[in-house]
Amino acid sequence: MxxxxxxxxxxxxxxxxxxxxxxxxxxxxxxxxxxxxxxxxxxxxxxxxxxxxxxxxxxxxxxxxxxxxxxxxxxxxxxxxxxxxxxxxxxxxxxxxxxxxxxxxxxxxxxxxxxxxxxxxxxxxxxxxxxxxxxxxxxxxxxxxxxxxxxxxxxxxxxxxxxxxxxxxxxxxxEKEAGVILLGAGGSIPPMSVEKMETSCVINEKKVIHPFAYRTHTHNLGKVVSGYHIRTDSNGVDQWTLLGKRDPLKPQMFYPVETQEPIVHGDKLAARCTMQSTRSRTTYVGPTNEDEMCNFYLMYWVEQDTPLKKTYCFTDGPPFYYWTSELNNIPNEEASTL
CATH class of the missing domain: 2.60.120.310 (Copper type II, ascorbate-dependent monooxygenase, N-terminal domain)
Structure with missing residues (x-):
């Protein structure tokens, strides 16, 4: 090069x-x-x-x-x-x-x-x-x-x-260009608690993306990180398709997605990090091992097209944002268990 x-x-x-x-x-x-x-x-x-x-x-x-x-x-x-x-x-x-x-x-x-x-x-x-x-x-x-x-x-x-x-x-x-969209959440985790850090966003670009790999990342409090492709049906019900979920404390490599169903204009992406804290203090999102992070990376390709201009999908996280504020038919138990 x-x-x-x-x-x-x-x-x-x-x-x-x-x-x-x-x-x-x-x-x-x-x-x-x-x-x-x-x-x-x-x-x-x-x-x-x-x-x-x-x-x-x-x-x-x-x-x-x-x-x-x-x-x-x-x-x-x-x-x-x-x-x-x-x-x-x-x-x-x-x-x-x-x-x-x-x-x-x-x-x-x-x-x-x-x-x-x-x-x-x-x-x-x-x-x-x-x-x-x-x-x-x-x-x-x-x-x-x-x-x-x-x-x-x-x-x-x-x-x-x-x-x-x-x-x-x-x-x-x-002919197939790769791209990555990073989903993540800010926010905080109360002491001695289980907290769900969540994010979601709509694909507003008129492109067809083909997911093929994902990666999860947290620091020490992460238990499960899951990512989903959501399509709303004609009755307004969100249909959730699992892209992948992992224990984020295992090797943080890119793993094959659970489904390679194409993601199109109007679909949504969502991710959740289930965190468990035994600390006596509040833990905030930040860069050090004393802080936390919640990330779900989705790698995809487009054919004879350019990748999404949107490369990040972040929310303020708890206590300011949860899926329930804009999504329905949430697979609550599945998203937090392996």
């Missing part, structure tokens, strides 16, 4: 060519942290690379280069513009600002999550003929790698880190 380091320090890159299970040439791009030294716990660091705008590339696989002992999680963002022109910056948007370091979002414009990794999840290969289009005339002109370092113990004694992702890609045009 051709890259440009205009206005930024170059990231160390290794590009190799190989052929494996695909019927076309596939190359590997090493997108790694440039031997950073995390200097405090709960630090989020980002590093960017500019993709060659003169041609299009299709990312078809993700091979993590990290362990959960080193990295709490990694996110790969596609951006129209990066959050900074520096080689590395503090990109923990919800965390504290450091006096001696720049803080900025992963993306300044056109932010979308392409891939996420945590808890020693294995590599991911997309279905045959499906790829994330980057460079060229796509909205993704930069890739930004974000790594969350929950602890700095592995870096004592001057050790540095090169966690990251080996990107498998091809220059062959693919």
């Amino acid at each position: 051709a890259v440009s380091c205009c206005h930024m320090v170059a990231v160390a890159l290794i590009i190799t060519t190989y052929c494996c299970c695909w019927a076309y040439k596939v190359e590997k791009f090493s997108f790694l942290m440039p031997n950073v030294k995390p200097y405090r716990p709960e630090l989020y660091l980002c590093t960017p690379v500019k993709v060659d705008f003169t041609k299009s590339y299709y990312i078809i696989g993700f091979e993590p280069n990290a362990t959960m002992e080193t990295a709490h999680h990694m996110l790969l963002f596609g951006c129209t513009k990066p959050g900074s022109r520096n080689a590395v910056w503090n990109c923990g948007e919800m965390s504290q600002r450091d006096d001696n370091s720049e803080m900025a979002s992963p993306c300044a414009a056109g932010s979308q999550v392409i891939y996420a990794w945590a808890r020693d999840a294995p590599k991911l290969e997309l279905p045959e003929g499906v790829g994330f289009k980057v460079g060229g005339k796509s909205r993704i002109q930069y890739l930004v790698l974000q790594v969350h370092y929950a602890t700095i113990k592995p870096f004592q004694g001057g050790k540095t880190d090169d966690s990251g992702i080996f990107l498998h890609y091809t220059e062959r045009p693919l």
Whole structure:
């Protein structure tokens, strides 16, 4: 993958060519942290690379280069513009600002999550003929790698880190473009309680999306995360189809969806995180292990079309938002049990 380091320090890159299970040439791009030294716990660091705008590339696989002992999680963002022109910056948007370091979002414009990794999840290969289009005339002109370092113990004694992702890609045009929509909720979890953090949104774009994989993410209080495709019938009754549900404390990889039924204009997506707290304090959504998160990632493809412009589906969460405020026929027990 051709890259440009205009206005930024170059990231160390290794590009190799190989052929494996695909019927076309596939190359590997090493997108790694440039031997950073995390200097405090709960630090989020980002590093960017500019993709060659003169041609299009299709990312078809993700091979993590990290362990959960080193990295709490990694996110790969596609951006129209990066959050900074520096080689590395503090990109923990919800965390504290450091006096001696720049803080900025992963993306300044056109932010979308392409891939996420945590808890020693294995590599991911997309279905045959499906790829994330980057460079060229796509909205993704930069890739930004974000790594969350929950602890700095592995870096004592001057050790540095090169966690990251080996990107498998091809220059062959693919008819099926991949996309990700991230569902999530804000809010809080009362002490000594079970709370349901929920979100939903309507697909307002006139596109047909084909779901094929999902991923769940919480911190320590998550018990079950579930995601649904909802279509309202002629009687106004919501018909719920399970996309997937997992224990979020197991390896946080992308799993095949339960059903690949196409999602169309007017349908809804919904997600729930069932949280159980034995803490004596209220837990709020935030970036550290002492906080919580509620995320459901849905990966999909569109044929001879571009992915959804809508890349995020968030609500304020409890106690401000619950499914009951706008949805009916809710599979309450199914959504909270494995």
